[in-house]
Amino acid sequence: MDRYRPRYHFTAPHNWMNDPNGPFQLNGEYHLFYQHNPSKPEWGDIHWGHAVSLDLVNWTHLSPALAPSYELGESHCFSGCAVVNGDEVALFYTSIGEGDRNPTHGAEQWMAKGTDMRTWHKPDINPVLTSDLHGGLQIKDWRDPYVWKEQDGWRMILGGTFEEKGCAMIYHSDELENWSFKGLLHQGDEGIWECPHLFRFDDRVVLFYSPSSQVRYISGKISGDRLTDIQKHGTVDHGGWDGFYASTGFVDEQGRRVLLGWVPEGNRGEDFPAELNWAGALALPRIVDLKPNGVLSMVPVPELAELRGENSSFNDIRVGQLSTGLHSTSFECLLEIDPRTLENNTLTLSIFASACGQEHTDIHLDAASNAITIDRTHSSLYPNVHKSPVKGELPSADGAELIKLRIFADQSIIEVFVNDETCLTARVYPSLEDSNGIELRSSSGEVIVSNMQVWEMKAADIRA
Numbered sequence: 001m002d003r004y005r006p007r008y009h010f011t012a013p014h015n016w017m018n019d020p021n022g023p024f025q026l027n028g029e030y031h032l033f034y035q036h037n038p039s040k041p042e043w044g045d046i047h048w049g050h051a052v053s054l055d056l057v058n059w060t061h062l063s064p065a066l067a068p069s070y071e072l073g074e075s076h077c078f079s080g081c082a083v084v085n086g087d088e089v090a091l092f093y094t095s096i097g098e099g100d101r102n103p104t105h106g107a108e109q110w111m112a113k114g115t116d117m118r119t120w121h122k123p124d125i126n127p128v129l130t131s132d133l134h135g136g137l138q139i140k141d142w143r144d145p146y147v148w149k150e151q152d153g154w155r156m157i158l159g160g161t162f163e164e165k166g167c168a169m170i171y172h173s174d175e176l177e178n179w180s181f182k183g184l185l186h187q188g189d190e191g192i193w194e195c196p197h198l199f200r201f202d203d204r205v206v207l208f209y210s211p212s213s214q215v216r217y218i219s220g221k222i223s224g225d226r227l228t229d230i231q232k233h234g235t236v237d238h239g240g241w242d243g244f245y246a247s248t249g250f251v252d253e254q255g256r257r258v259l260l261g262w263v264p265e266g267n268r269g270e271d272f273p274a275e276l277n278w279a280g281a282l283a284l285p286r287i288v289d290l291k292p293n294g295v296l297s298m299v300p301v302p303e304l305a306e307l308r309g310e311n312s313s314f315n316d317i318r319v320g321q322l323s324t325g326l327h328s329t330s331f332e333c334l335l336e337i338d339p340r341t342l343e344n345n346t347l348t349l350s351i352f353a354s355a356c357g358q359e360h361t362d363i364h365l366d367a368a369s370n371a372i373t374i375d376r377t378h379s380s381l382y383p384n385v386h387k388s389p390v391k392g393e394l395p396s397a398d399g400a401e402l403i404k405l406r407i408f409a410d411q412s413i414i415e416v417f418v419n420d421e422t423c424l425t426a427r428v429y430p431s432l433e434d435s436n437g438i439e440l441r442s443s444s445g446e447v448i449v450s451n452m453q454v455w456e457m458k459a460a461d462i463r464a
């Protein structure tokens with residue numbers, strides 16, 4: 001198996017995957033769909049791949065749920081959502097016609113239905129929404145439906161651009177088939193908004209969108225089909241194209257709000273010298289919640305603990321330099337740090353470190369500049385893999401006594417969670433065989449790490 005393929009992050013059985021689509025849980029079974037090219041490890045001929053799970057950790061691949069209906073002029077099944085409606089599940093997606101966005105077909109919103117959760121058919125009523133629904137409004141890049149239920153009926157939002165700025169449009173329906181356009185739910189300052197979706201928290205909502213960079217969120221309320229009472233604009237994950245994009249979400253049968261995102265592969269560069277027959281992965285599913293101040297909290301699903309293997313733990317370490325003696329490329333690491341000792345100091349956790357010192361990926365915690373960074377400068381000796389830093393702001397202390405850092409490393413994926421609030425995801429592609437060391441150091445003086453734990457992570461059971 002190739003060394004970069006993650007062991008406990010979801011990947012397609014082979015070839016290309018991008019955005020997660022239409023997750024839901026029914027009768028205990030989780031369903032995940034995703035943008036998939038079944039015949040090449042590159043984007044194209046987009047189908048909906050399908051997998052099921054009982055715990056969001058171990059997965060069974062099924063045959064693709066949706067393929068383009070070439071005979072109807074459909075060339076891709078773009079991103080969308082799923083709606084559980086009694087015993088039936090409806091998938092909504094953007095159908096792209098021949099010569100993408102050509103004037104006769106372009107983007108339309110289609111549906112597919114299923115009752116056995118294994119087979120899906122596209123009813124004759126398709127397309128369900130066409131762009132002439134907008135009256136005279138020139139909406140471009142119109143795609144990625146997300147549907148949810150309100151007390152008085154169904155709502156759909158779609159992403160796109162209006163007058164060169166990204167936005168989400170909103171629609172109403174009583175029965176999921178006839179939709180009326182209600183205007184712009186919200187418009188941002190960025191370009192195109194892809195994959196808008198939202199979670200409700202009583203009378204508040206969090207709207208997520210992917211503006212061709214980092215996934216962003218806005219917490220507020222919806223009244224009169226507009227986003228109002230905005231409390232917070234935030235970044236879901238600082239990885240963006242380097243690590244986390246095109247999120248979507250669903251509420252599971254336990255009532256948990258689960259967020260999923262795509263971990264892209266583009267960082268390995270054009271001429272990456274591996275015979276990879278796969279590309280792209282899913283970030284660890286995250287449970288999200290909304291704090292009273294409108295800020296999102298995110299925690300990887302606790303089910304992941306079932307993969308924890310051998311544990312090494314250290315207490316009250318005064319870090320000048322600590323060579324942990326640990327070696328792993330697939331692990332979880334928890335660090336609890338006394339923030340007072342961080343003054344004038346940077347704590348660095350080096351992972352994927354080679355014995356010769358030439359390769360290492362450094363996670364710097366720098367209280368003075370209030371930053372957490374995944375520094376990829378020395379991650380790989382390959383010249384063309386991406387090495388730009390992935391950087392985020394440290395969350396405000398919130399009265400927390402210790403800074404909590406959780407790091408999930410998995411062959412070529414790194415996910416970092418700081419105080420369950422600031423998230424960074426990045427890809428790295430070390431070249432040396434022994435780039436697997438884990439070390440801690442501080443820039444000057446001593447940083448007190450109250451608790452450090454490292455668990456070797458077992459491979460998830462992901463099978464065809």
Ligand code: DQQ
Pocket residue numbers: 018019035046078079080094143144194195245246
């Ligand atoms: N990916 C899909 C689109 C979406 C984009 C195409 C976001 O539906 O806008 O594969 O990554």
